[in-house]
Amino acid sequence: MPVEMSAREAYGRTLVELGRENRDIVVLDADLSRSTMTSLFAREFPDRFFNCGIAEQNMMGIAAGLAASGKTVFASTFAVFATSRCFDQLRMSIAQPQLNVKIVACHGGITVGEDSFSHHSIEDLALTTSLPGLTVIVPADAIETAQAVKAAAATSGPCYIRLGRPKTPLVYAEDYRFTPGQAVTMRPGSDATIIAIGIMVALALEAAESLASQGIDCRVLNMPTLKPIDRDAIVQAASETGAIVTAEEHLEHGGLGSRVSQIVSRYRPVPMSFVAVKDTYAQSGKPHELLKRYGLAAEDIERAVQSVIPRKLSDQAHR
Amino acid sequence: METGSSQSKGTSRAASAANISAEAFASSRPGEELSLEDMEQMARKLRRHIVTMTAKAGSGHPGGSLSAVEVVTALYFGLMRHDPANPNWPDRDRFVLSKGHAAPLLYAALAECGYFPVEELSTLRQIDSRLQGHTDRTTTPGVEMSAGALGQGLSFGIGIALAGRLDFQPYRVHVLLGDGECDEGQVWEAVMAAAHFKTDNLVAIVDHNKQQLDGWTRDIMNLEPLAPKWRSFDWHVIEIDGHDLPQVIAALETAKQVKGQPTVIIAHTTKGKGVSFMENNPEFHGRAATAEELEKALAELA
Numbered sequence: 184m185p186v187e188m189s190a191r192e193a194y195g196r197t198l199v200e201l202g203r204e205n206r207d208i209v210v211l212d213a214d215l216s217r218s219t220m221t222s223l224f225a226r227e228f229p230d231r232f233f234n235c236g237i238a239e240q241n242m243m244g245i246a247a248g249l250a251a252s253g254k255t256v257f258a259s260t261f262a263v264f265a266t267s268r269c270f271d272q273l274r275m276s277i278a279q280p281q282l283n284v285k286i287v288a289c290h291g292g293i294t295v296g297e298d299s300f301s302h303h304s305i306e307d308l309a310l311t312t313s314l315p316g317l318t319v320i321v322p323a324d325a326i327e328t329a330q331a332v333k334a335a336a337a338t339s340g341p342c343y344i345r346l347g348r349p350k351t352p353l354v355y356a357e358d359y360r361f362t363p364g365q366a367v368t369m370r371p372g373s374d375a376t377i378i379a380i381g382i383m384v385a386l387a388l389e390a391a392e393s394l395a396s397q398g399i400d401c402r403v404l405n406m407p408t409l410k411p412i413d414r415d416a417i418v419q420a421a422s423e424t425g426a427i428v429t430a431e432e433h434l435e436h437g438g439l440g441s442r443v444s445q446i447v448s449r450y451r452p453v454p455m456s457f458v459a460v461k462d463t464y465a466q467s468g469k470p471h472e473l474l475k476r477y478g479l480a481a482e483d484i485e486r487a488v489q490s491v492i493p494r495k496l497s498d499q500a501h502r
Numbered sequence: 503m504e505t506g507s508s509q510s511k512g513t514s515r516a517a518s519a520a521n522i523s524a525e526a527f528a529s530s531r532p533g534e535e536l537s538l539e540d541m542e543q544m545a546r547k548l549r550r551h552i553v554t555m556t557a558k559a560g561s562g563h564p565g566g567s568l569s570a571v572e573v574v575t576a577l578y579f580g581l582m583r584h585d586p587a588n589p590n591w592p593d594r595d596r597f598v599l600s601k602g603h604a605a606p607l608l609y610a611a612l613a614e615c616g617y618f619p620v621e622e623l624s625t626l627r628q629i630d631s632r633l634q635g636h637t638d639r640t641t642t643p644g645v646e647m648s649a650g651a652l653g654q655g656l657s658f659g660i661g662i663a664l665a666g667r668l669d670f671q672p673y674r675v676h677v678l679l680g681d682g683e684c685d686e687g688q689v690w691e692a693v694m695a696a697a698h699f700k701t702d703n704l705v706a707i708v709d710h711n712k713q714q715l716d717g718w719t720r721d722i723m724n725l726e727p728l729a730p731k732w733r734s735f736d737w738h739v740i741e742i743d744g745h746d747l748p749q750v751i752a753a754l755e756t757a758k759q760v761k762g763q764p765t766v767i768i769a770h771t772t773k774g775k776g777v778s779f780m781e782n783n784p785e786f787h788g789r790a791a792t793a794e795e796l797e798k799a800l801a802e803l804a
Binding site: 275 | 592638639640646647648649650651653654655656657658659660661662663664665666668669687688691692694695698699
């Protein structure tokens with residue numbers, strides 16, 4: 184296993200494995216099969232692959248009809264097209280009727296890079312988590328992606344899985360097993376907790392490492408299932424560490440930060456800080472340049488933790 | 503997932519007696535094919551249900567329900583193989599109501615078939631009713647698709663048609679679209695895709711009543727020339743008088759013979775058909791009859 188791998192490559196390979204095991208797996212794409220890597224499935228199972236052309240709304244409807252007829256359907260395109268373009272189709276044709284469609288979207292976030300704002304997806308988690316009955320998963324690396332895709336195939340019902348574009352570091356070993364709905368403690372710690380999703384998990388670990396050298400003992404939680412979210416792990420982190428920073432490659436509102444803060448404010452109020460794209464659209468650039476420009480680099484997470492700990496201490500002093 | 507038994511064969515006579523209303527005709531046993539004369543009577547009966555249940559609810563869409571009565575009658579009481587006792591029977595022919603606001607029409611037909619008691623029609627649009635204002639796949643037995651946001655049914659139908667082909671299932675898929683609904687871009691994405699995938703087990707039926715909520719389609723968003731549009735997308739096109747049952751039946755039979763391409767039946771209809779003051783009156787697209795109007799309507803439909 185290489186040290187870096189793209190999630191979409193893991194997705195394509197996993198689809199082929201699933202296709203061999205289950206003849207009811209059907210895959211749809213919207214003219215991006217070589218980017219989403221569904222082309223691997225298409226090559227092996229041409230009769231169970233339907234390229235719907237550049238018509239994502241129609242693709243979602245076809246996926247729903249196939250699922251209503253007993254198929255386990257994977258529908259793939261870029262995250263921005265799968266969600267903002269198809270929101271009504273996700274809502275009407277897939278989520279409300281609880282059909283067995285897995286929307287696996289790659290090119291989530293701003294690390295899409297040079298293609299600029301039209302192709303960046305920074306609203307998809309707000310949109311998808313707003314739909315009752317839709318499971319939302321954001322794997323942290325290629326290994327978790329393969330696991331999540333298999334778990335989704337094994338569970339009936341609609342699911343949105345968001346993947347990134349670039350090759351990213353593996354944060355898991357080969358023997359990792361993903362459990363839907365459960366957070367994973369990536370690193371223990373007691374001074375503060377970083378809750379991260381997707382590619383931000385690797386950056387959170389980097390930040391925690393750096394903070395450790397400054398004597399700050401930071402817990403890192405990966406929250407691969409954004410919905411339904413692991414409430415207990417969040418409440419526990421709030422109780423035990425007293426401060427929380429969320430990190431996501433998404434707008435600050437409507438994603439991980441919003442969902443975590445809702446739980447924290449209700450069950451165990453503690454100071455929080457949010458590493459996310461502020462209320463803006465991102466521009467073209469190299470992925471690492473964009474992460475830095477829009478405040479999503481490891482140093483930004485580090486600063487967020489440094490800023491939240493004094494608030495925690497001040498709160499404690501006032502008690 | 504499909505849960506129905508695959509042992510059922512053809513149309514069913516198995517619906518429980520409890521599901522048959524006293525009001526139901528003796529000749530209209532669930533799922534059974536009716537004679538032409540009985541079908542005409544059934545169409546009239548569905549019209550009565552439509553105006554009555556929407557009037558009782560105090561809202562709903564009688565106009566676009568009344569215009570498609572013959573199409574739905576021909577399907578549910580003639581051509582389709584289905585089993586009201588087993589709505590999820592995997593071999594069933596499908597009817598997808600893409601124009602979800604015509605829910606009263608579908609509910610009336612399903613009730614008369616025996617999918618649920620006819621008495622339940624009076625609960626339309628009430629809280630906790632299985633008969634929601636627009637169709638809901640999760641609540642109503644026999645409803646294939648949650649619809650109401652227009653333009654999505656043909657895509658859904660393609661998915662069912664492709665699954666049928668993959669599984670070597672002989673079922674056929676019928677999708678009823680409104681003409682106003684054809685303003686939606688997704689409809690044309692689906693029109694292109696169905697021809698591309700050569701889904702000859704798929705039939706689209708356009709309820710071409712020439713009206714939409716705000717007025718005549720020619721004034722709001724002109725659809726014409728409609729038949730050439732479908733033909734140019736490589737569909738087999740049949741144009742009929744959508745209120746002439748023999749023509750509806752003949753068109754659906756012809757569609758079965760068409761190979762290698764999907765068929766569209768453009769059914770020329772009248773919005774509000776059967777009730778003089780609702781005919782061609784866009785007001786009744788989305789308004790129910792008052793008590794007084796209902797009385798008048800039922801007298802006309804007696």
